Amino acid sequence: MDIFDYDNVLLLPRRCRVDSRAECDPSVEFGGRCFQLPVVPANMRTVVDEPVAAWLAANGYFYVMHRFDLDSVVFARSMREQGLYVSISSGVKAQDLAVIDRLAAEGVGADYITIDIAHGHADSVRRTIEHIKAKLPQAFVIAGNVGTPEAVIDLENWGADATKVGIGPGKVCITRLKTGFGTGGWQLSALKWCARVATKPIIADGGIRHHGDIAKSVRFGAAMVMIGSLFAGHEESPGRTVEVDGQLFKEYYGSASDFNKGEYKHVEGKRILEPIKGTLAETLREMREDLQSSISYAGGRLLSDLRRVNYVILGGENAGEHLLM
Ligand SMILES: NC(=O)C1=CN([C@@H]2O[C@H](COP(=O)(O)OP(=O)(O)OC[C@H]3O[C@@H](n4cnc5c(N)ncnc54)[C@H](OP(=O)(O)O)[C@@H]3O)[C@@H](O)[C@H]2O)C=CC1
Numbered sequence: 001m002d003i004f005d006y007d008n009v010l011l012l013p014r015r016c017r018v019d020s021r022a023e024c025d026p027s028v029e030f031g032g033r034c035f036q037l038p039v040v041p042a043n044m045r046t047v048v049d050e051p052v053a054a055w056l057a058a059n060g061y062f063y064v065m066h067r068f069d070l071d072s073v074v075f076a077r078s079m080r081e082q083g084l085y086v087s088i089s090s091g092v093k094a095q096d097l098a099v100i101d102r103l104a105a106e107g108v109g110a111d112y113i114t115i116d117i118a119h120g121h122a123d124s125v126r127r128t129i130e131h132i133k134a135k136l137p138q139a140f141v142i143a144g145n146v147g148t149p150e151a152v153i154d155l156e157n158w159g160a161d162a163t164k165v166g167i168g169p170g171k172v173c174i175t176r177l178k179t180g181f182g183t184g185g186w187q188l189s190a191l192k193w194c195a196r197v198a199t200k201p202i203i204a205d206g207g208i209r210h211h212g213d214i215a216k217s218v219r220f221g222a223a224m225v226m227i228g229s230l231f232a233g234h235e236e237s238p239g240r241t242v243e244v245d246g247q248l249f250k251e252y253y254g255s256a257s258d259f260n261k262g263e264y265k266h267v268e269g270k271r272i273l274e275p276i277k278g279t280l281a282e283t284l285r286e287m288r289e290d291l292q293s294s295i296s297y298a299g300g301r302l303l304s305d306l307r308r309v310n311y312v313i314l315g316g317e318n319a320g321e322h323l324l325m
């Protein structure tokens, strides 16, 4: 198996089929809805809050609300009152299953539920999927996080409608240092490995450092790409603003950091400062333009055309050209 990551793969251009990049369409269907881009801000407390979620939903983007110190039922009801779809996160504990029960009993429901735990290849996730499917059968269930084909196969067989791949590639992740496990450093080839067996959509989660990494994720099998650090640090981002030597930053911390947990227990995340970088709308516009360019370099018009391109691995033992034949 080739081992590579975002920073040592490049996609190879194919003959252009458009006269303008405006003809390239980066939209994607996911879970029965069409979204403007195949990207979703990470369900982390310093990346998304209620106003950001509502703005994304109202403007045709996918969002996943986080699940920390939040009443997901109140959140879901408020989105419904605004005529917006509901996309929440769930853990696997008794209190998380009780939230599902309340969503069902109070008739609020949910359109997307992301089961989001550190080691998602677990019986607790199977039980949670089964619980959601029994109580809210219409909900589109995303389960993770995982990093192997065996896990993707199990989650799909347990009823997940999509799986989320990425253990430890995140910018504020310290899982590989603390545990010795994960896909950090080879996330893109882990995605490729998982996508080979997947029969349902995959969300590639973590490790995106440049807009071109979105196209690379799609090339290697992602239907959707979850991004934390590139979405943290915007004017609307919920992280606290911090001034250092006259420059403004926003804090970005891991969901498994002591900053998020409120205690130093099973810590697998850290806190960093992201320079403040304008509005979310500006970044999403630039992502759209860059993805339109990516599609044009792929010789295509649609996002799915990215899947057809060849690629090269730069440097190292796996270096070489990889042709689709
Ligand atoms: N993508 C990634 O690489 C990672 C992401 N995270 C994020 O951090 C947040 C908190 O995650 P998490 O602590 O799982 O969520 P929770 O605190 O909700 O814990 C979920 C449940 O899974 C158990 N659990 C957690 N890790 C393991 C493990 N390695 N083996 C067996 N059981 C486990 C916990 O029990 P107990 O605590 O008693 O073990 C708990 O019962 C989530 O948003 C998650 O996505 C965290 C780490 C890695």
Ligand SMILES: Nc1nc2c(ncn2[C@@H]2O[C@H](COP(=O)(O)O)[C@@H](O)[C@H]2O)c(=O)[nH]1
Residues within 6 Å of the ligand: 042, 043, 044, 145, 166, 167, 168, 169, 170, 171, 172, 173, 174, 175, 205, 206, 207, 208, 226, 227, 228, 229, 230, 253, 254, 255, 256, 257, 268, 269, 270
């Ligand atoms: N190992 C950990 N991973 C975490 C933690 N909090 C979030 N995450 C994951 O990171 C991505 C975002 O990655 P980025 O490279 O785009 O910044 C996020 O979606 C989670 O999967 C954590 O505390 N530890």
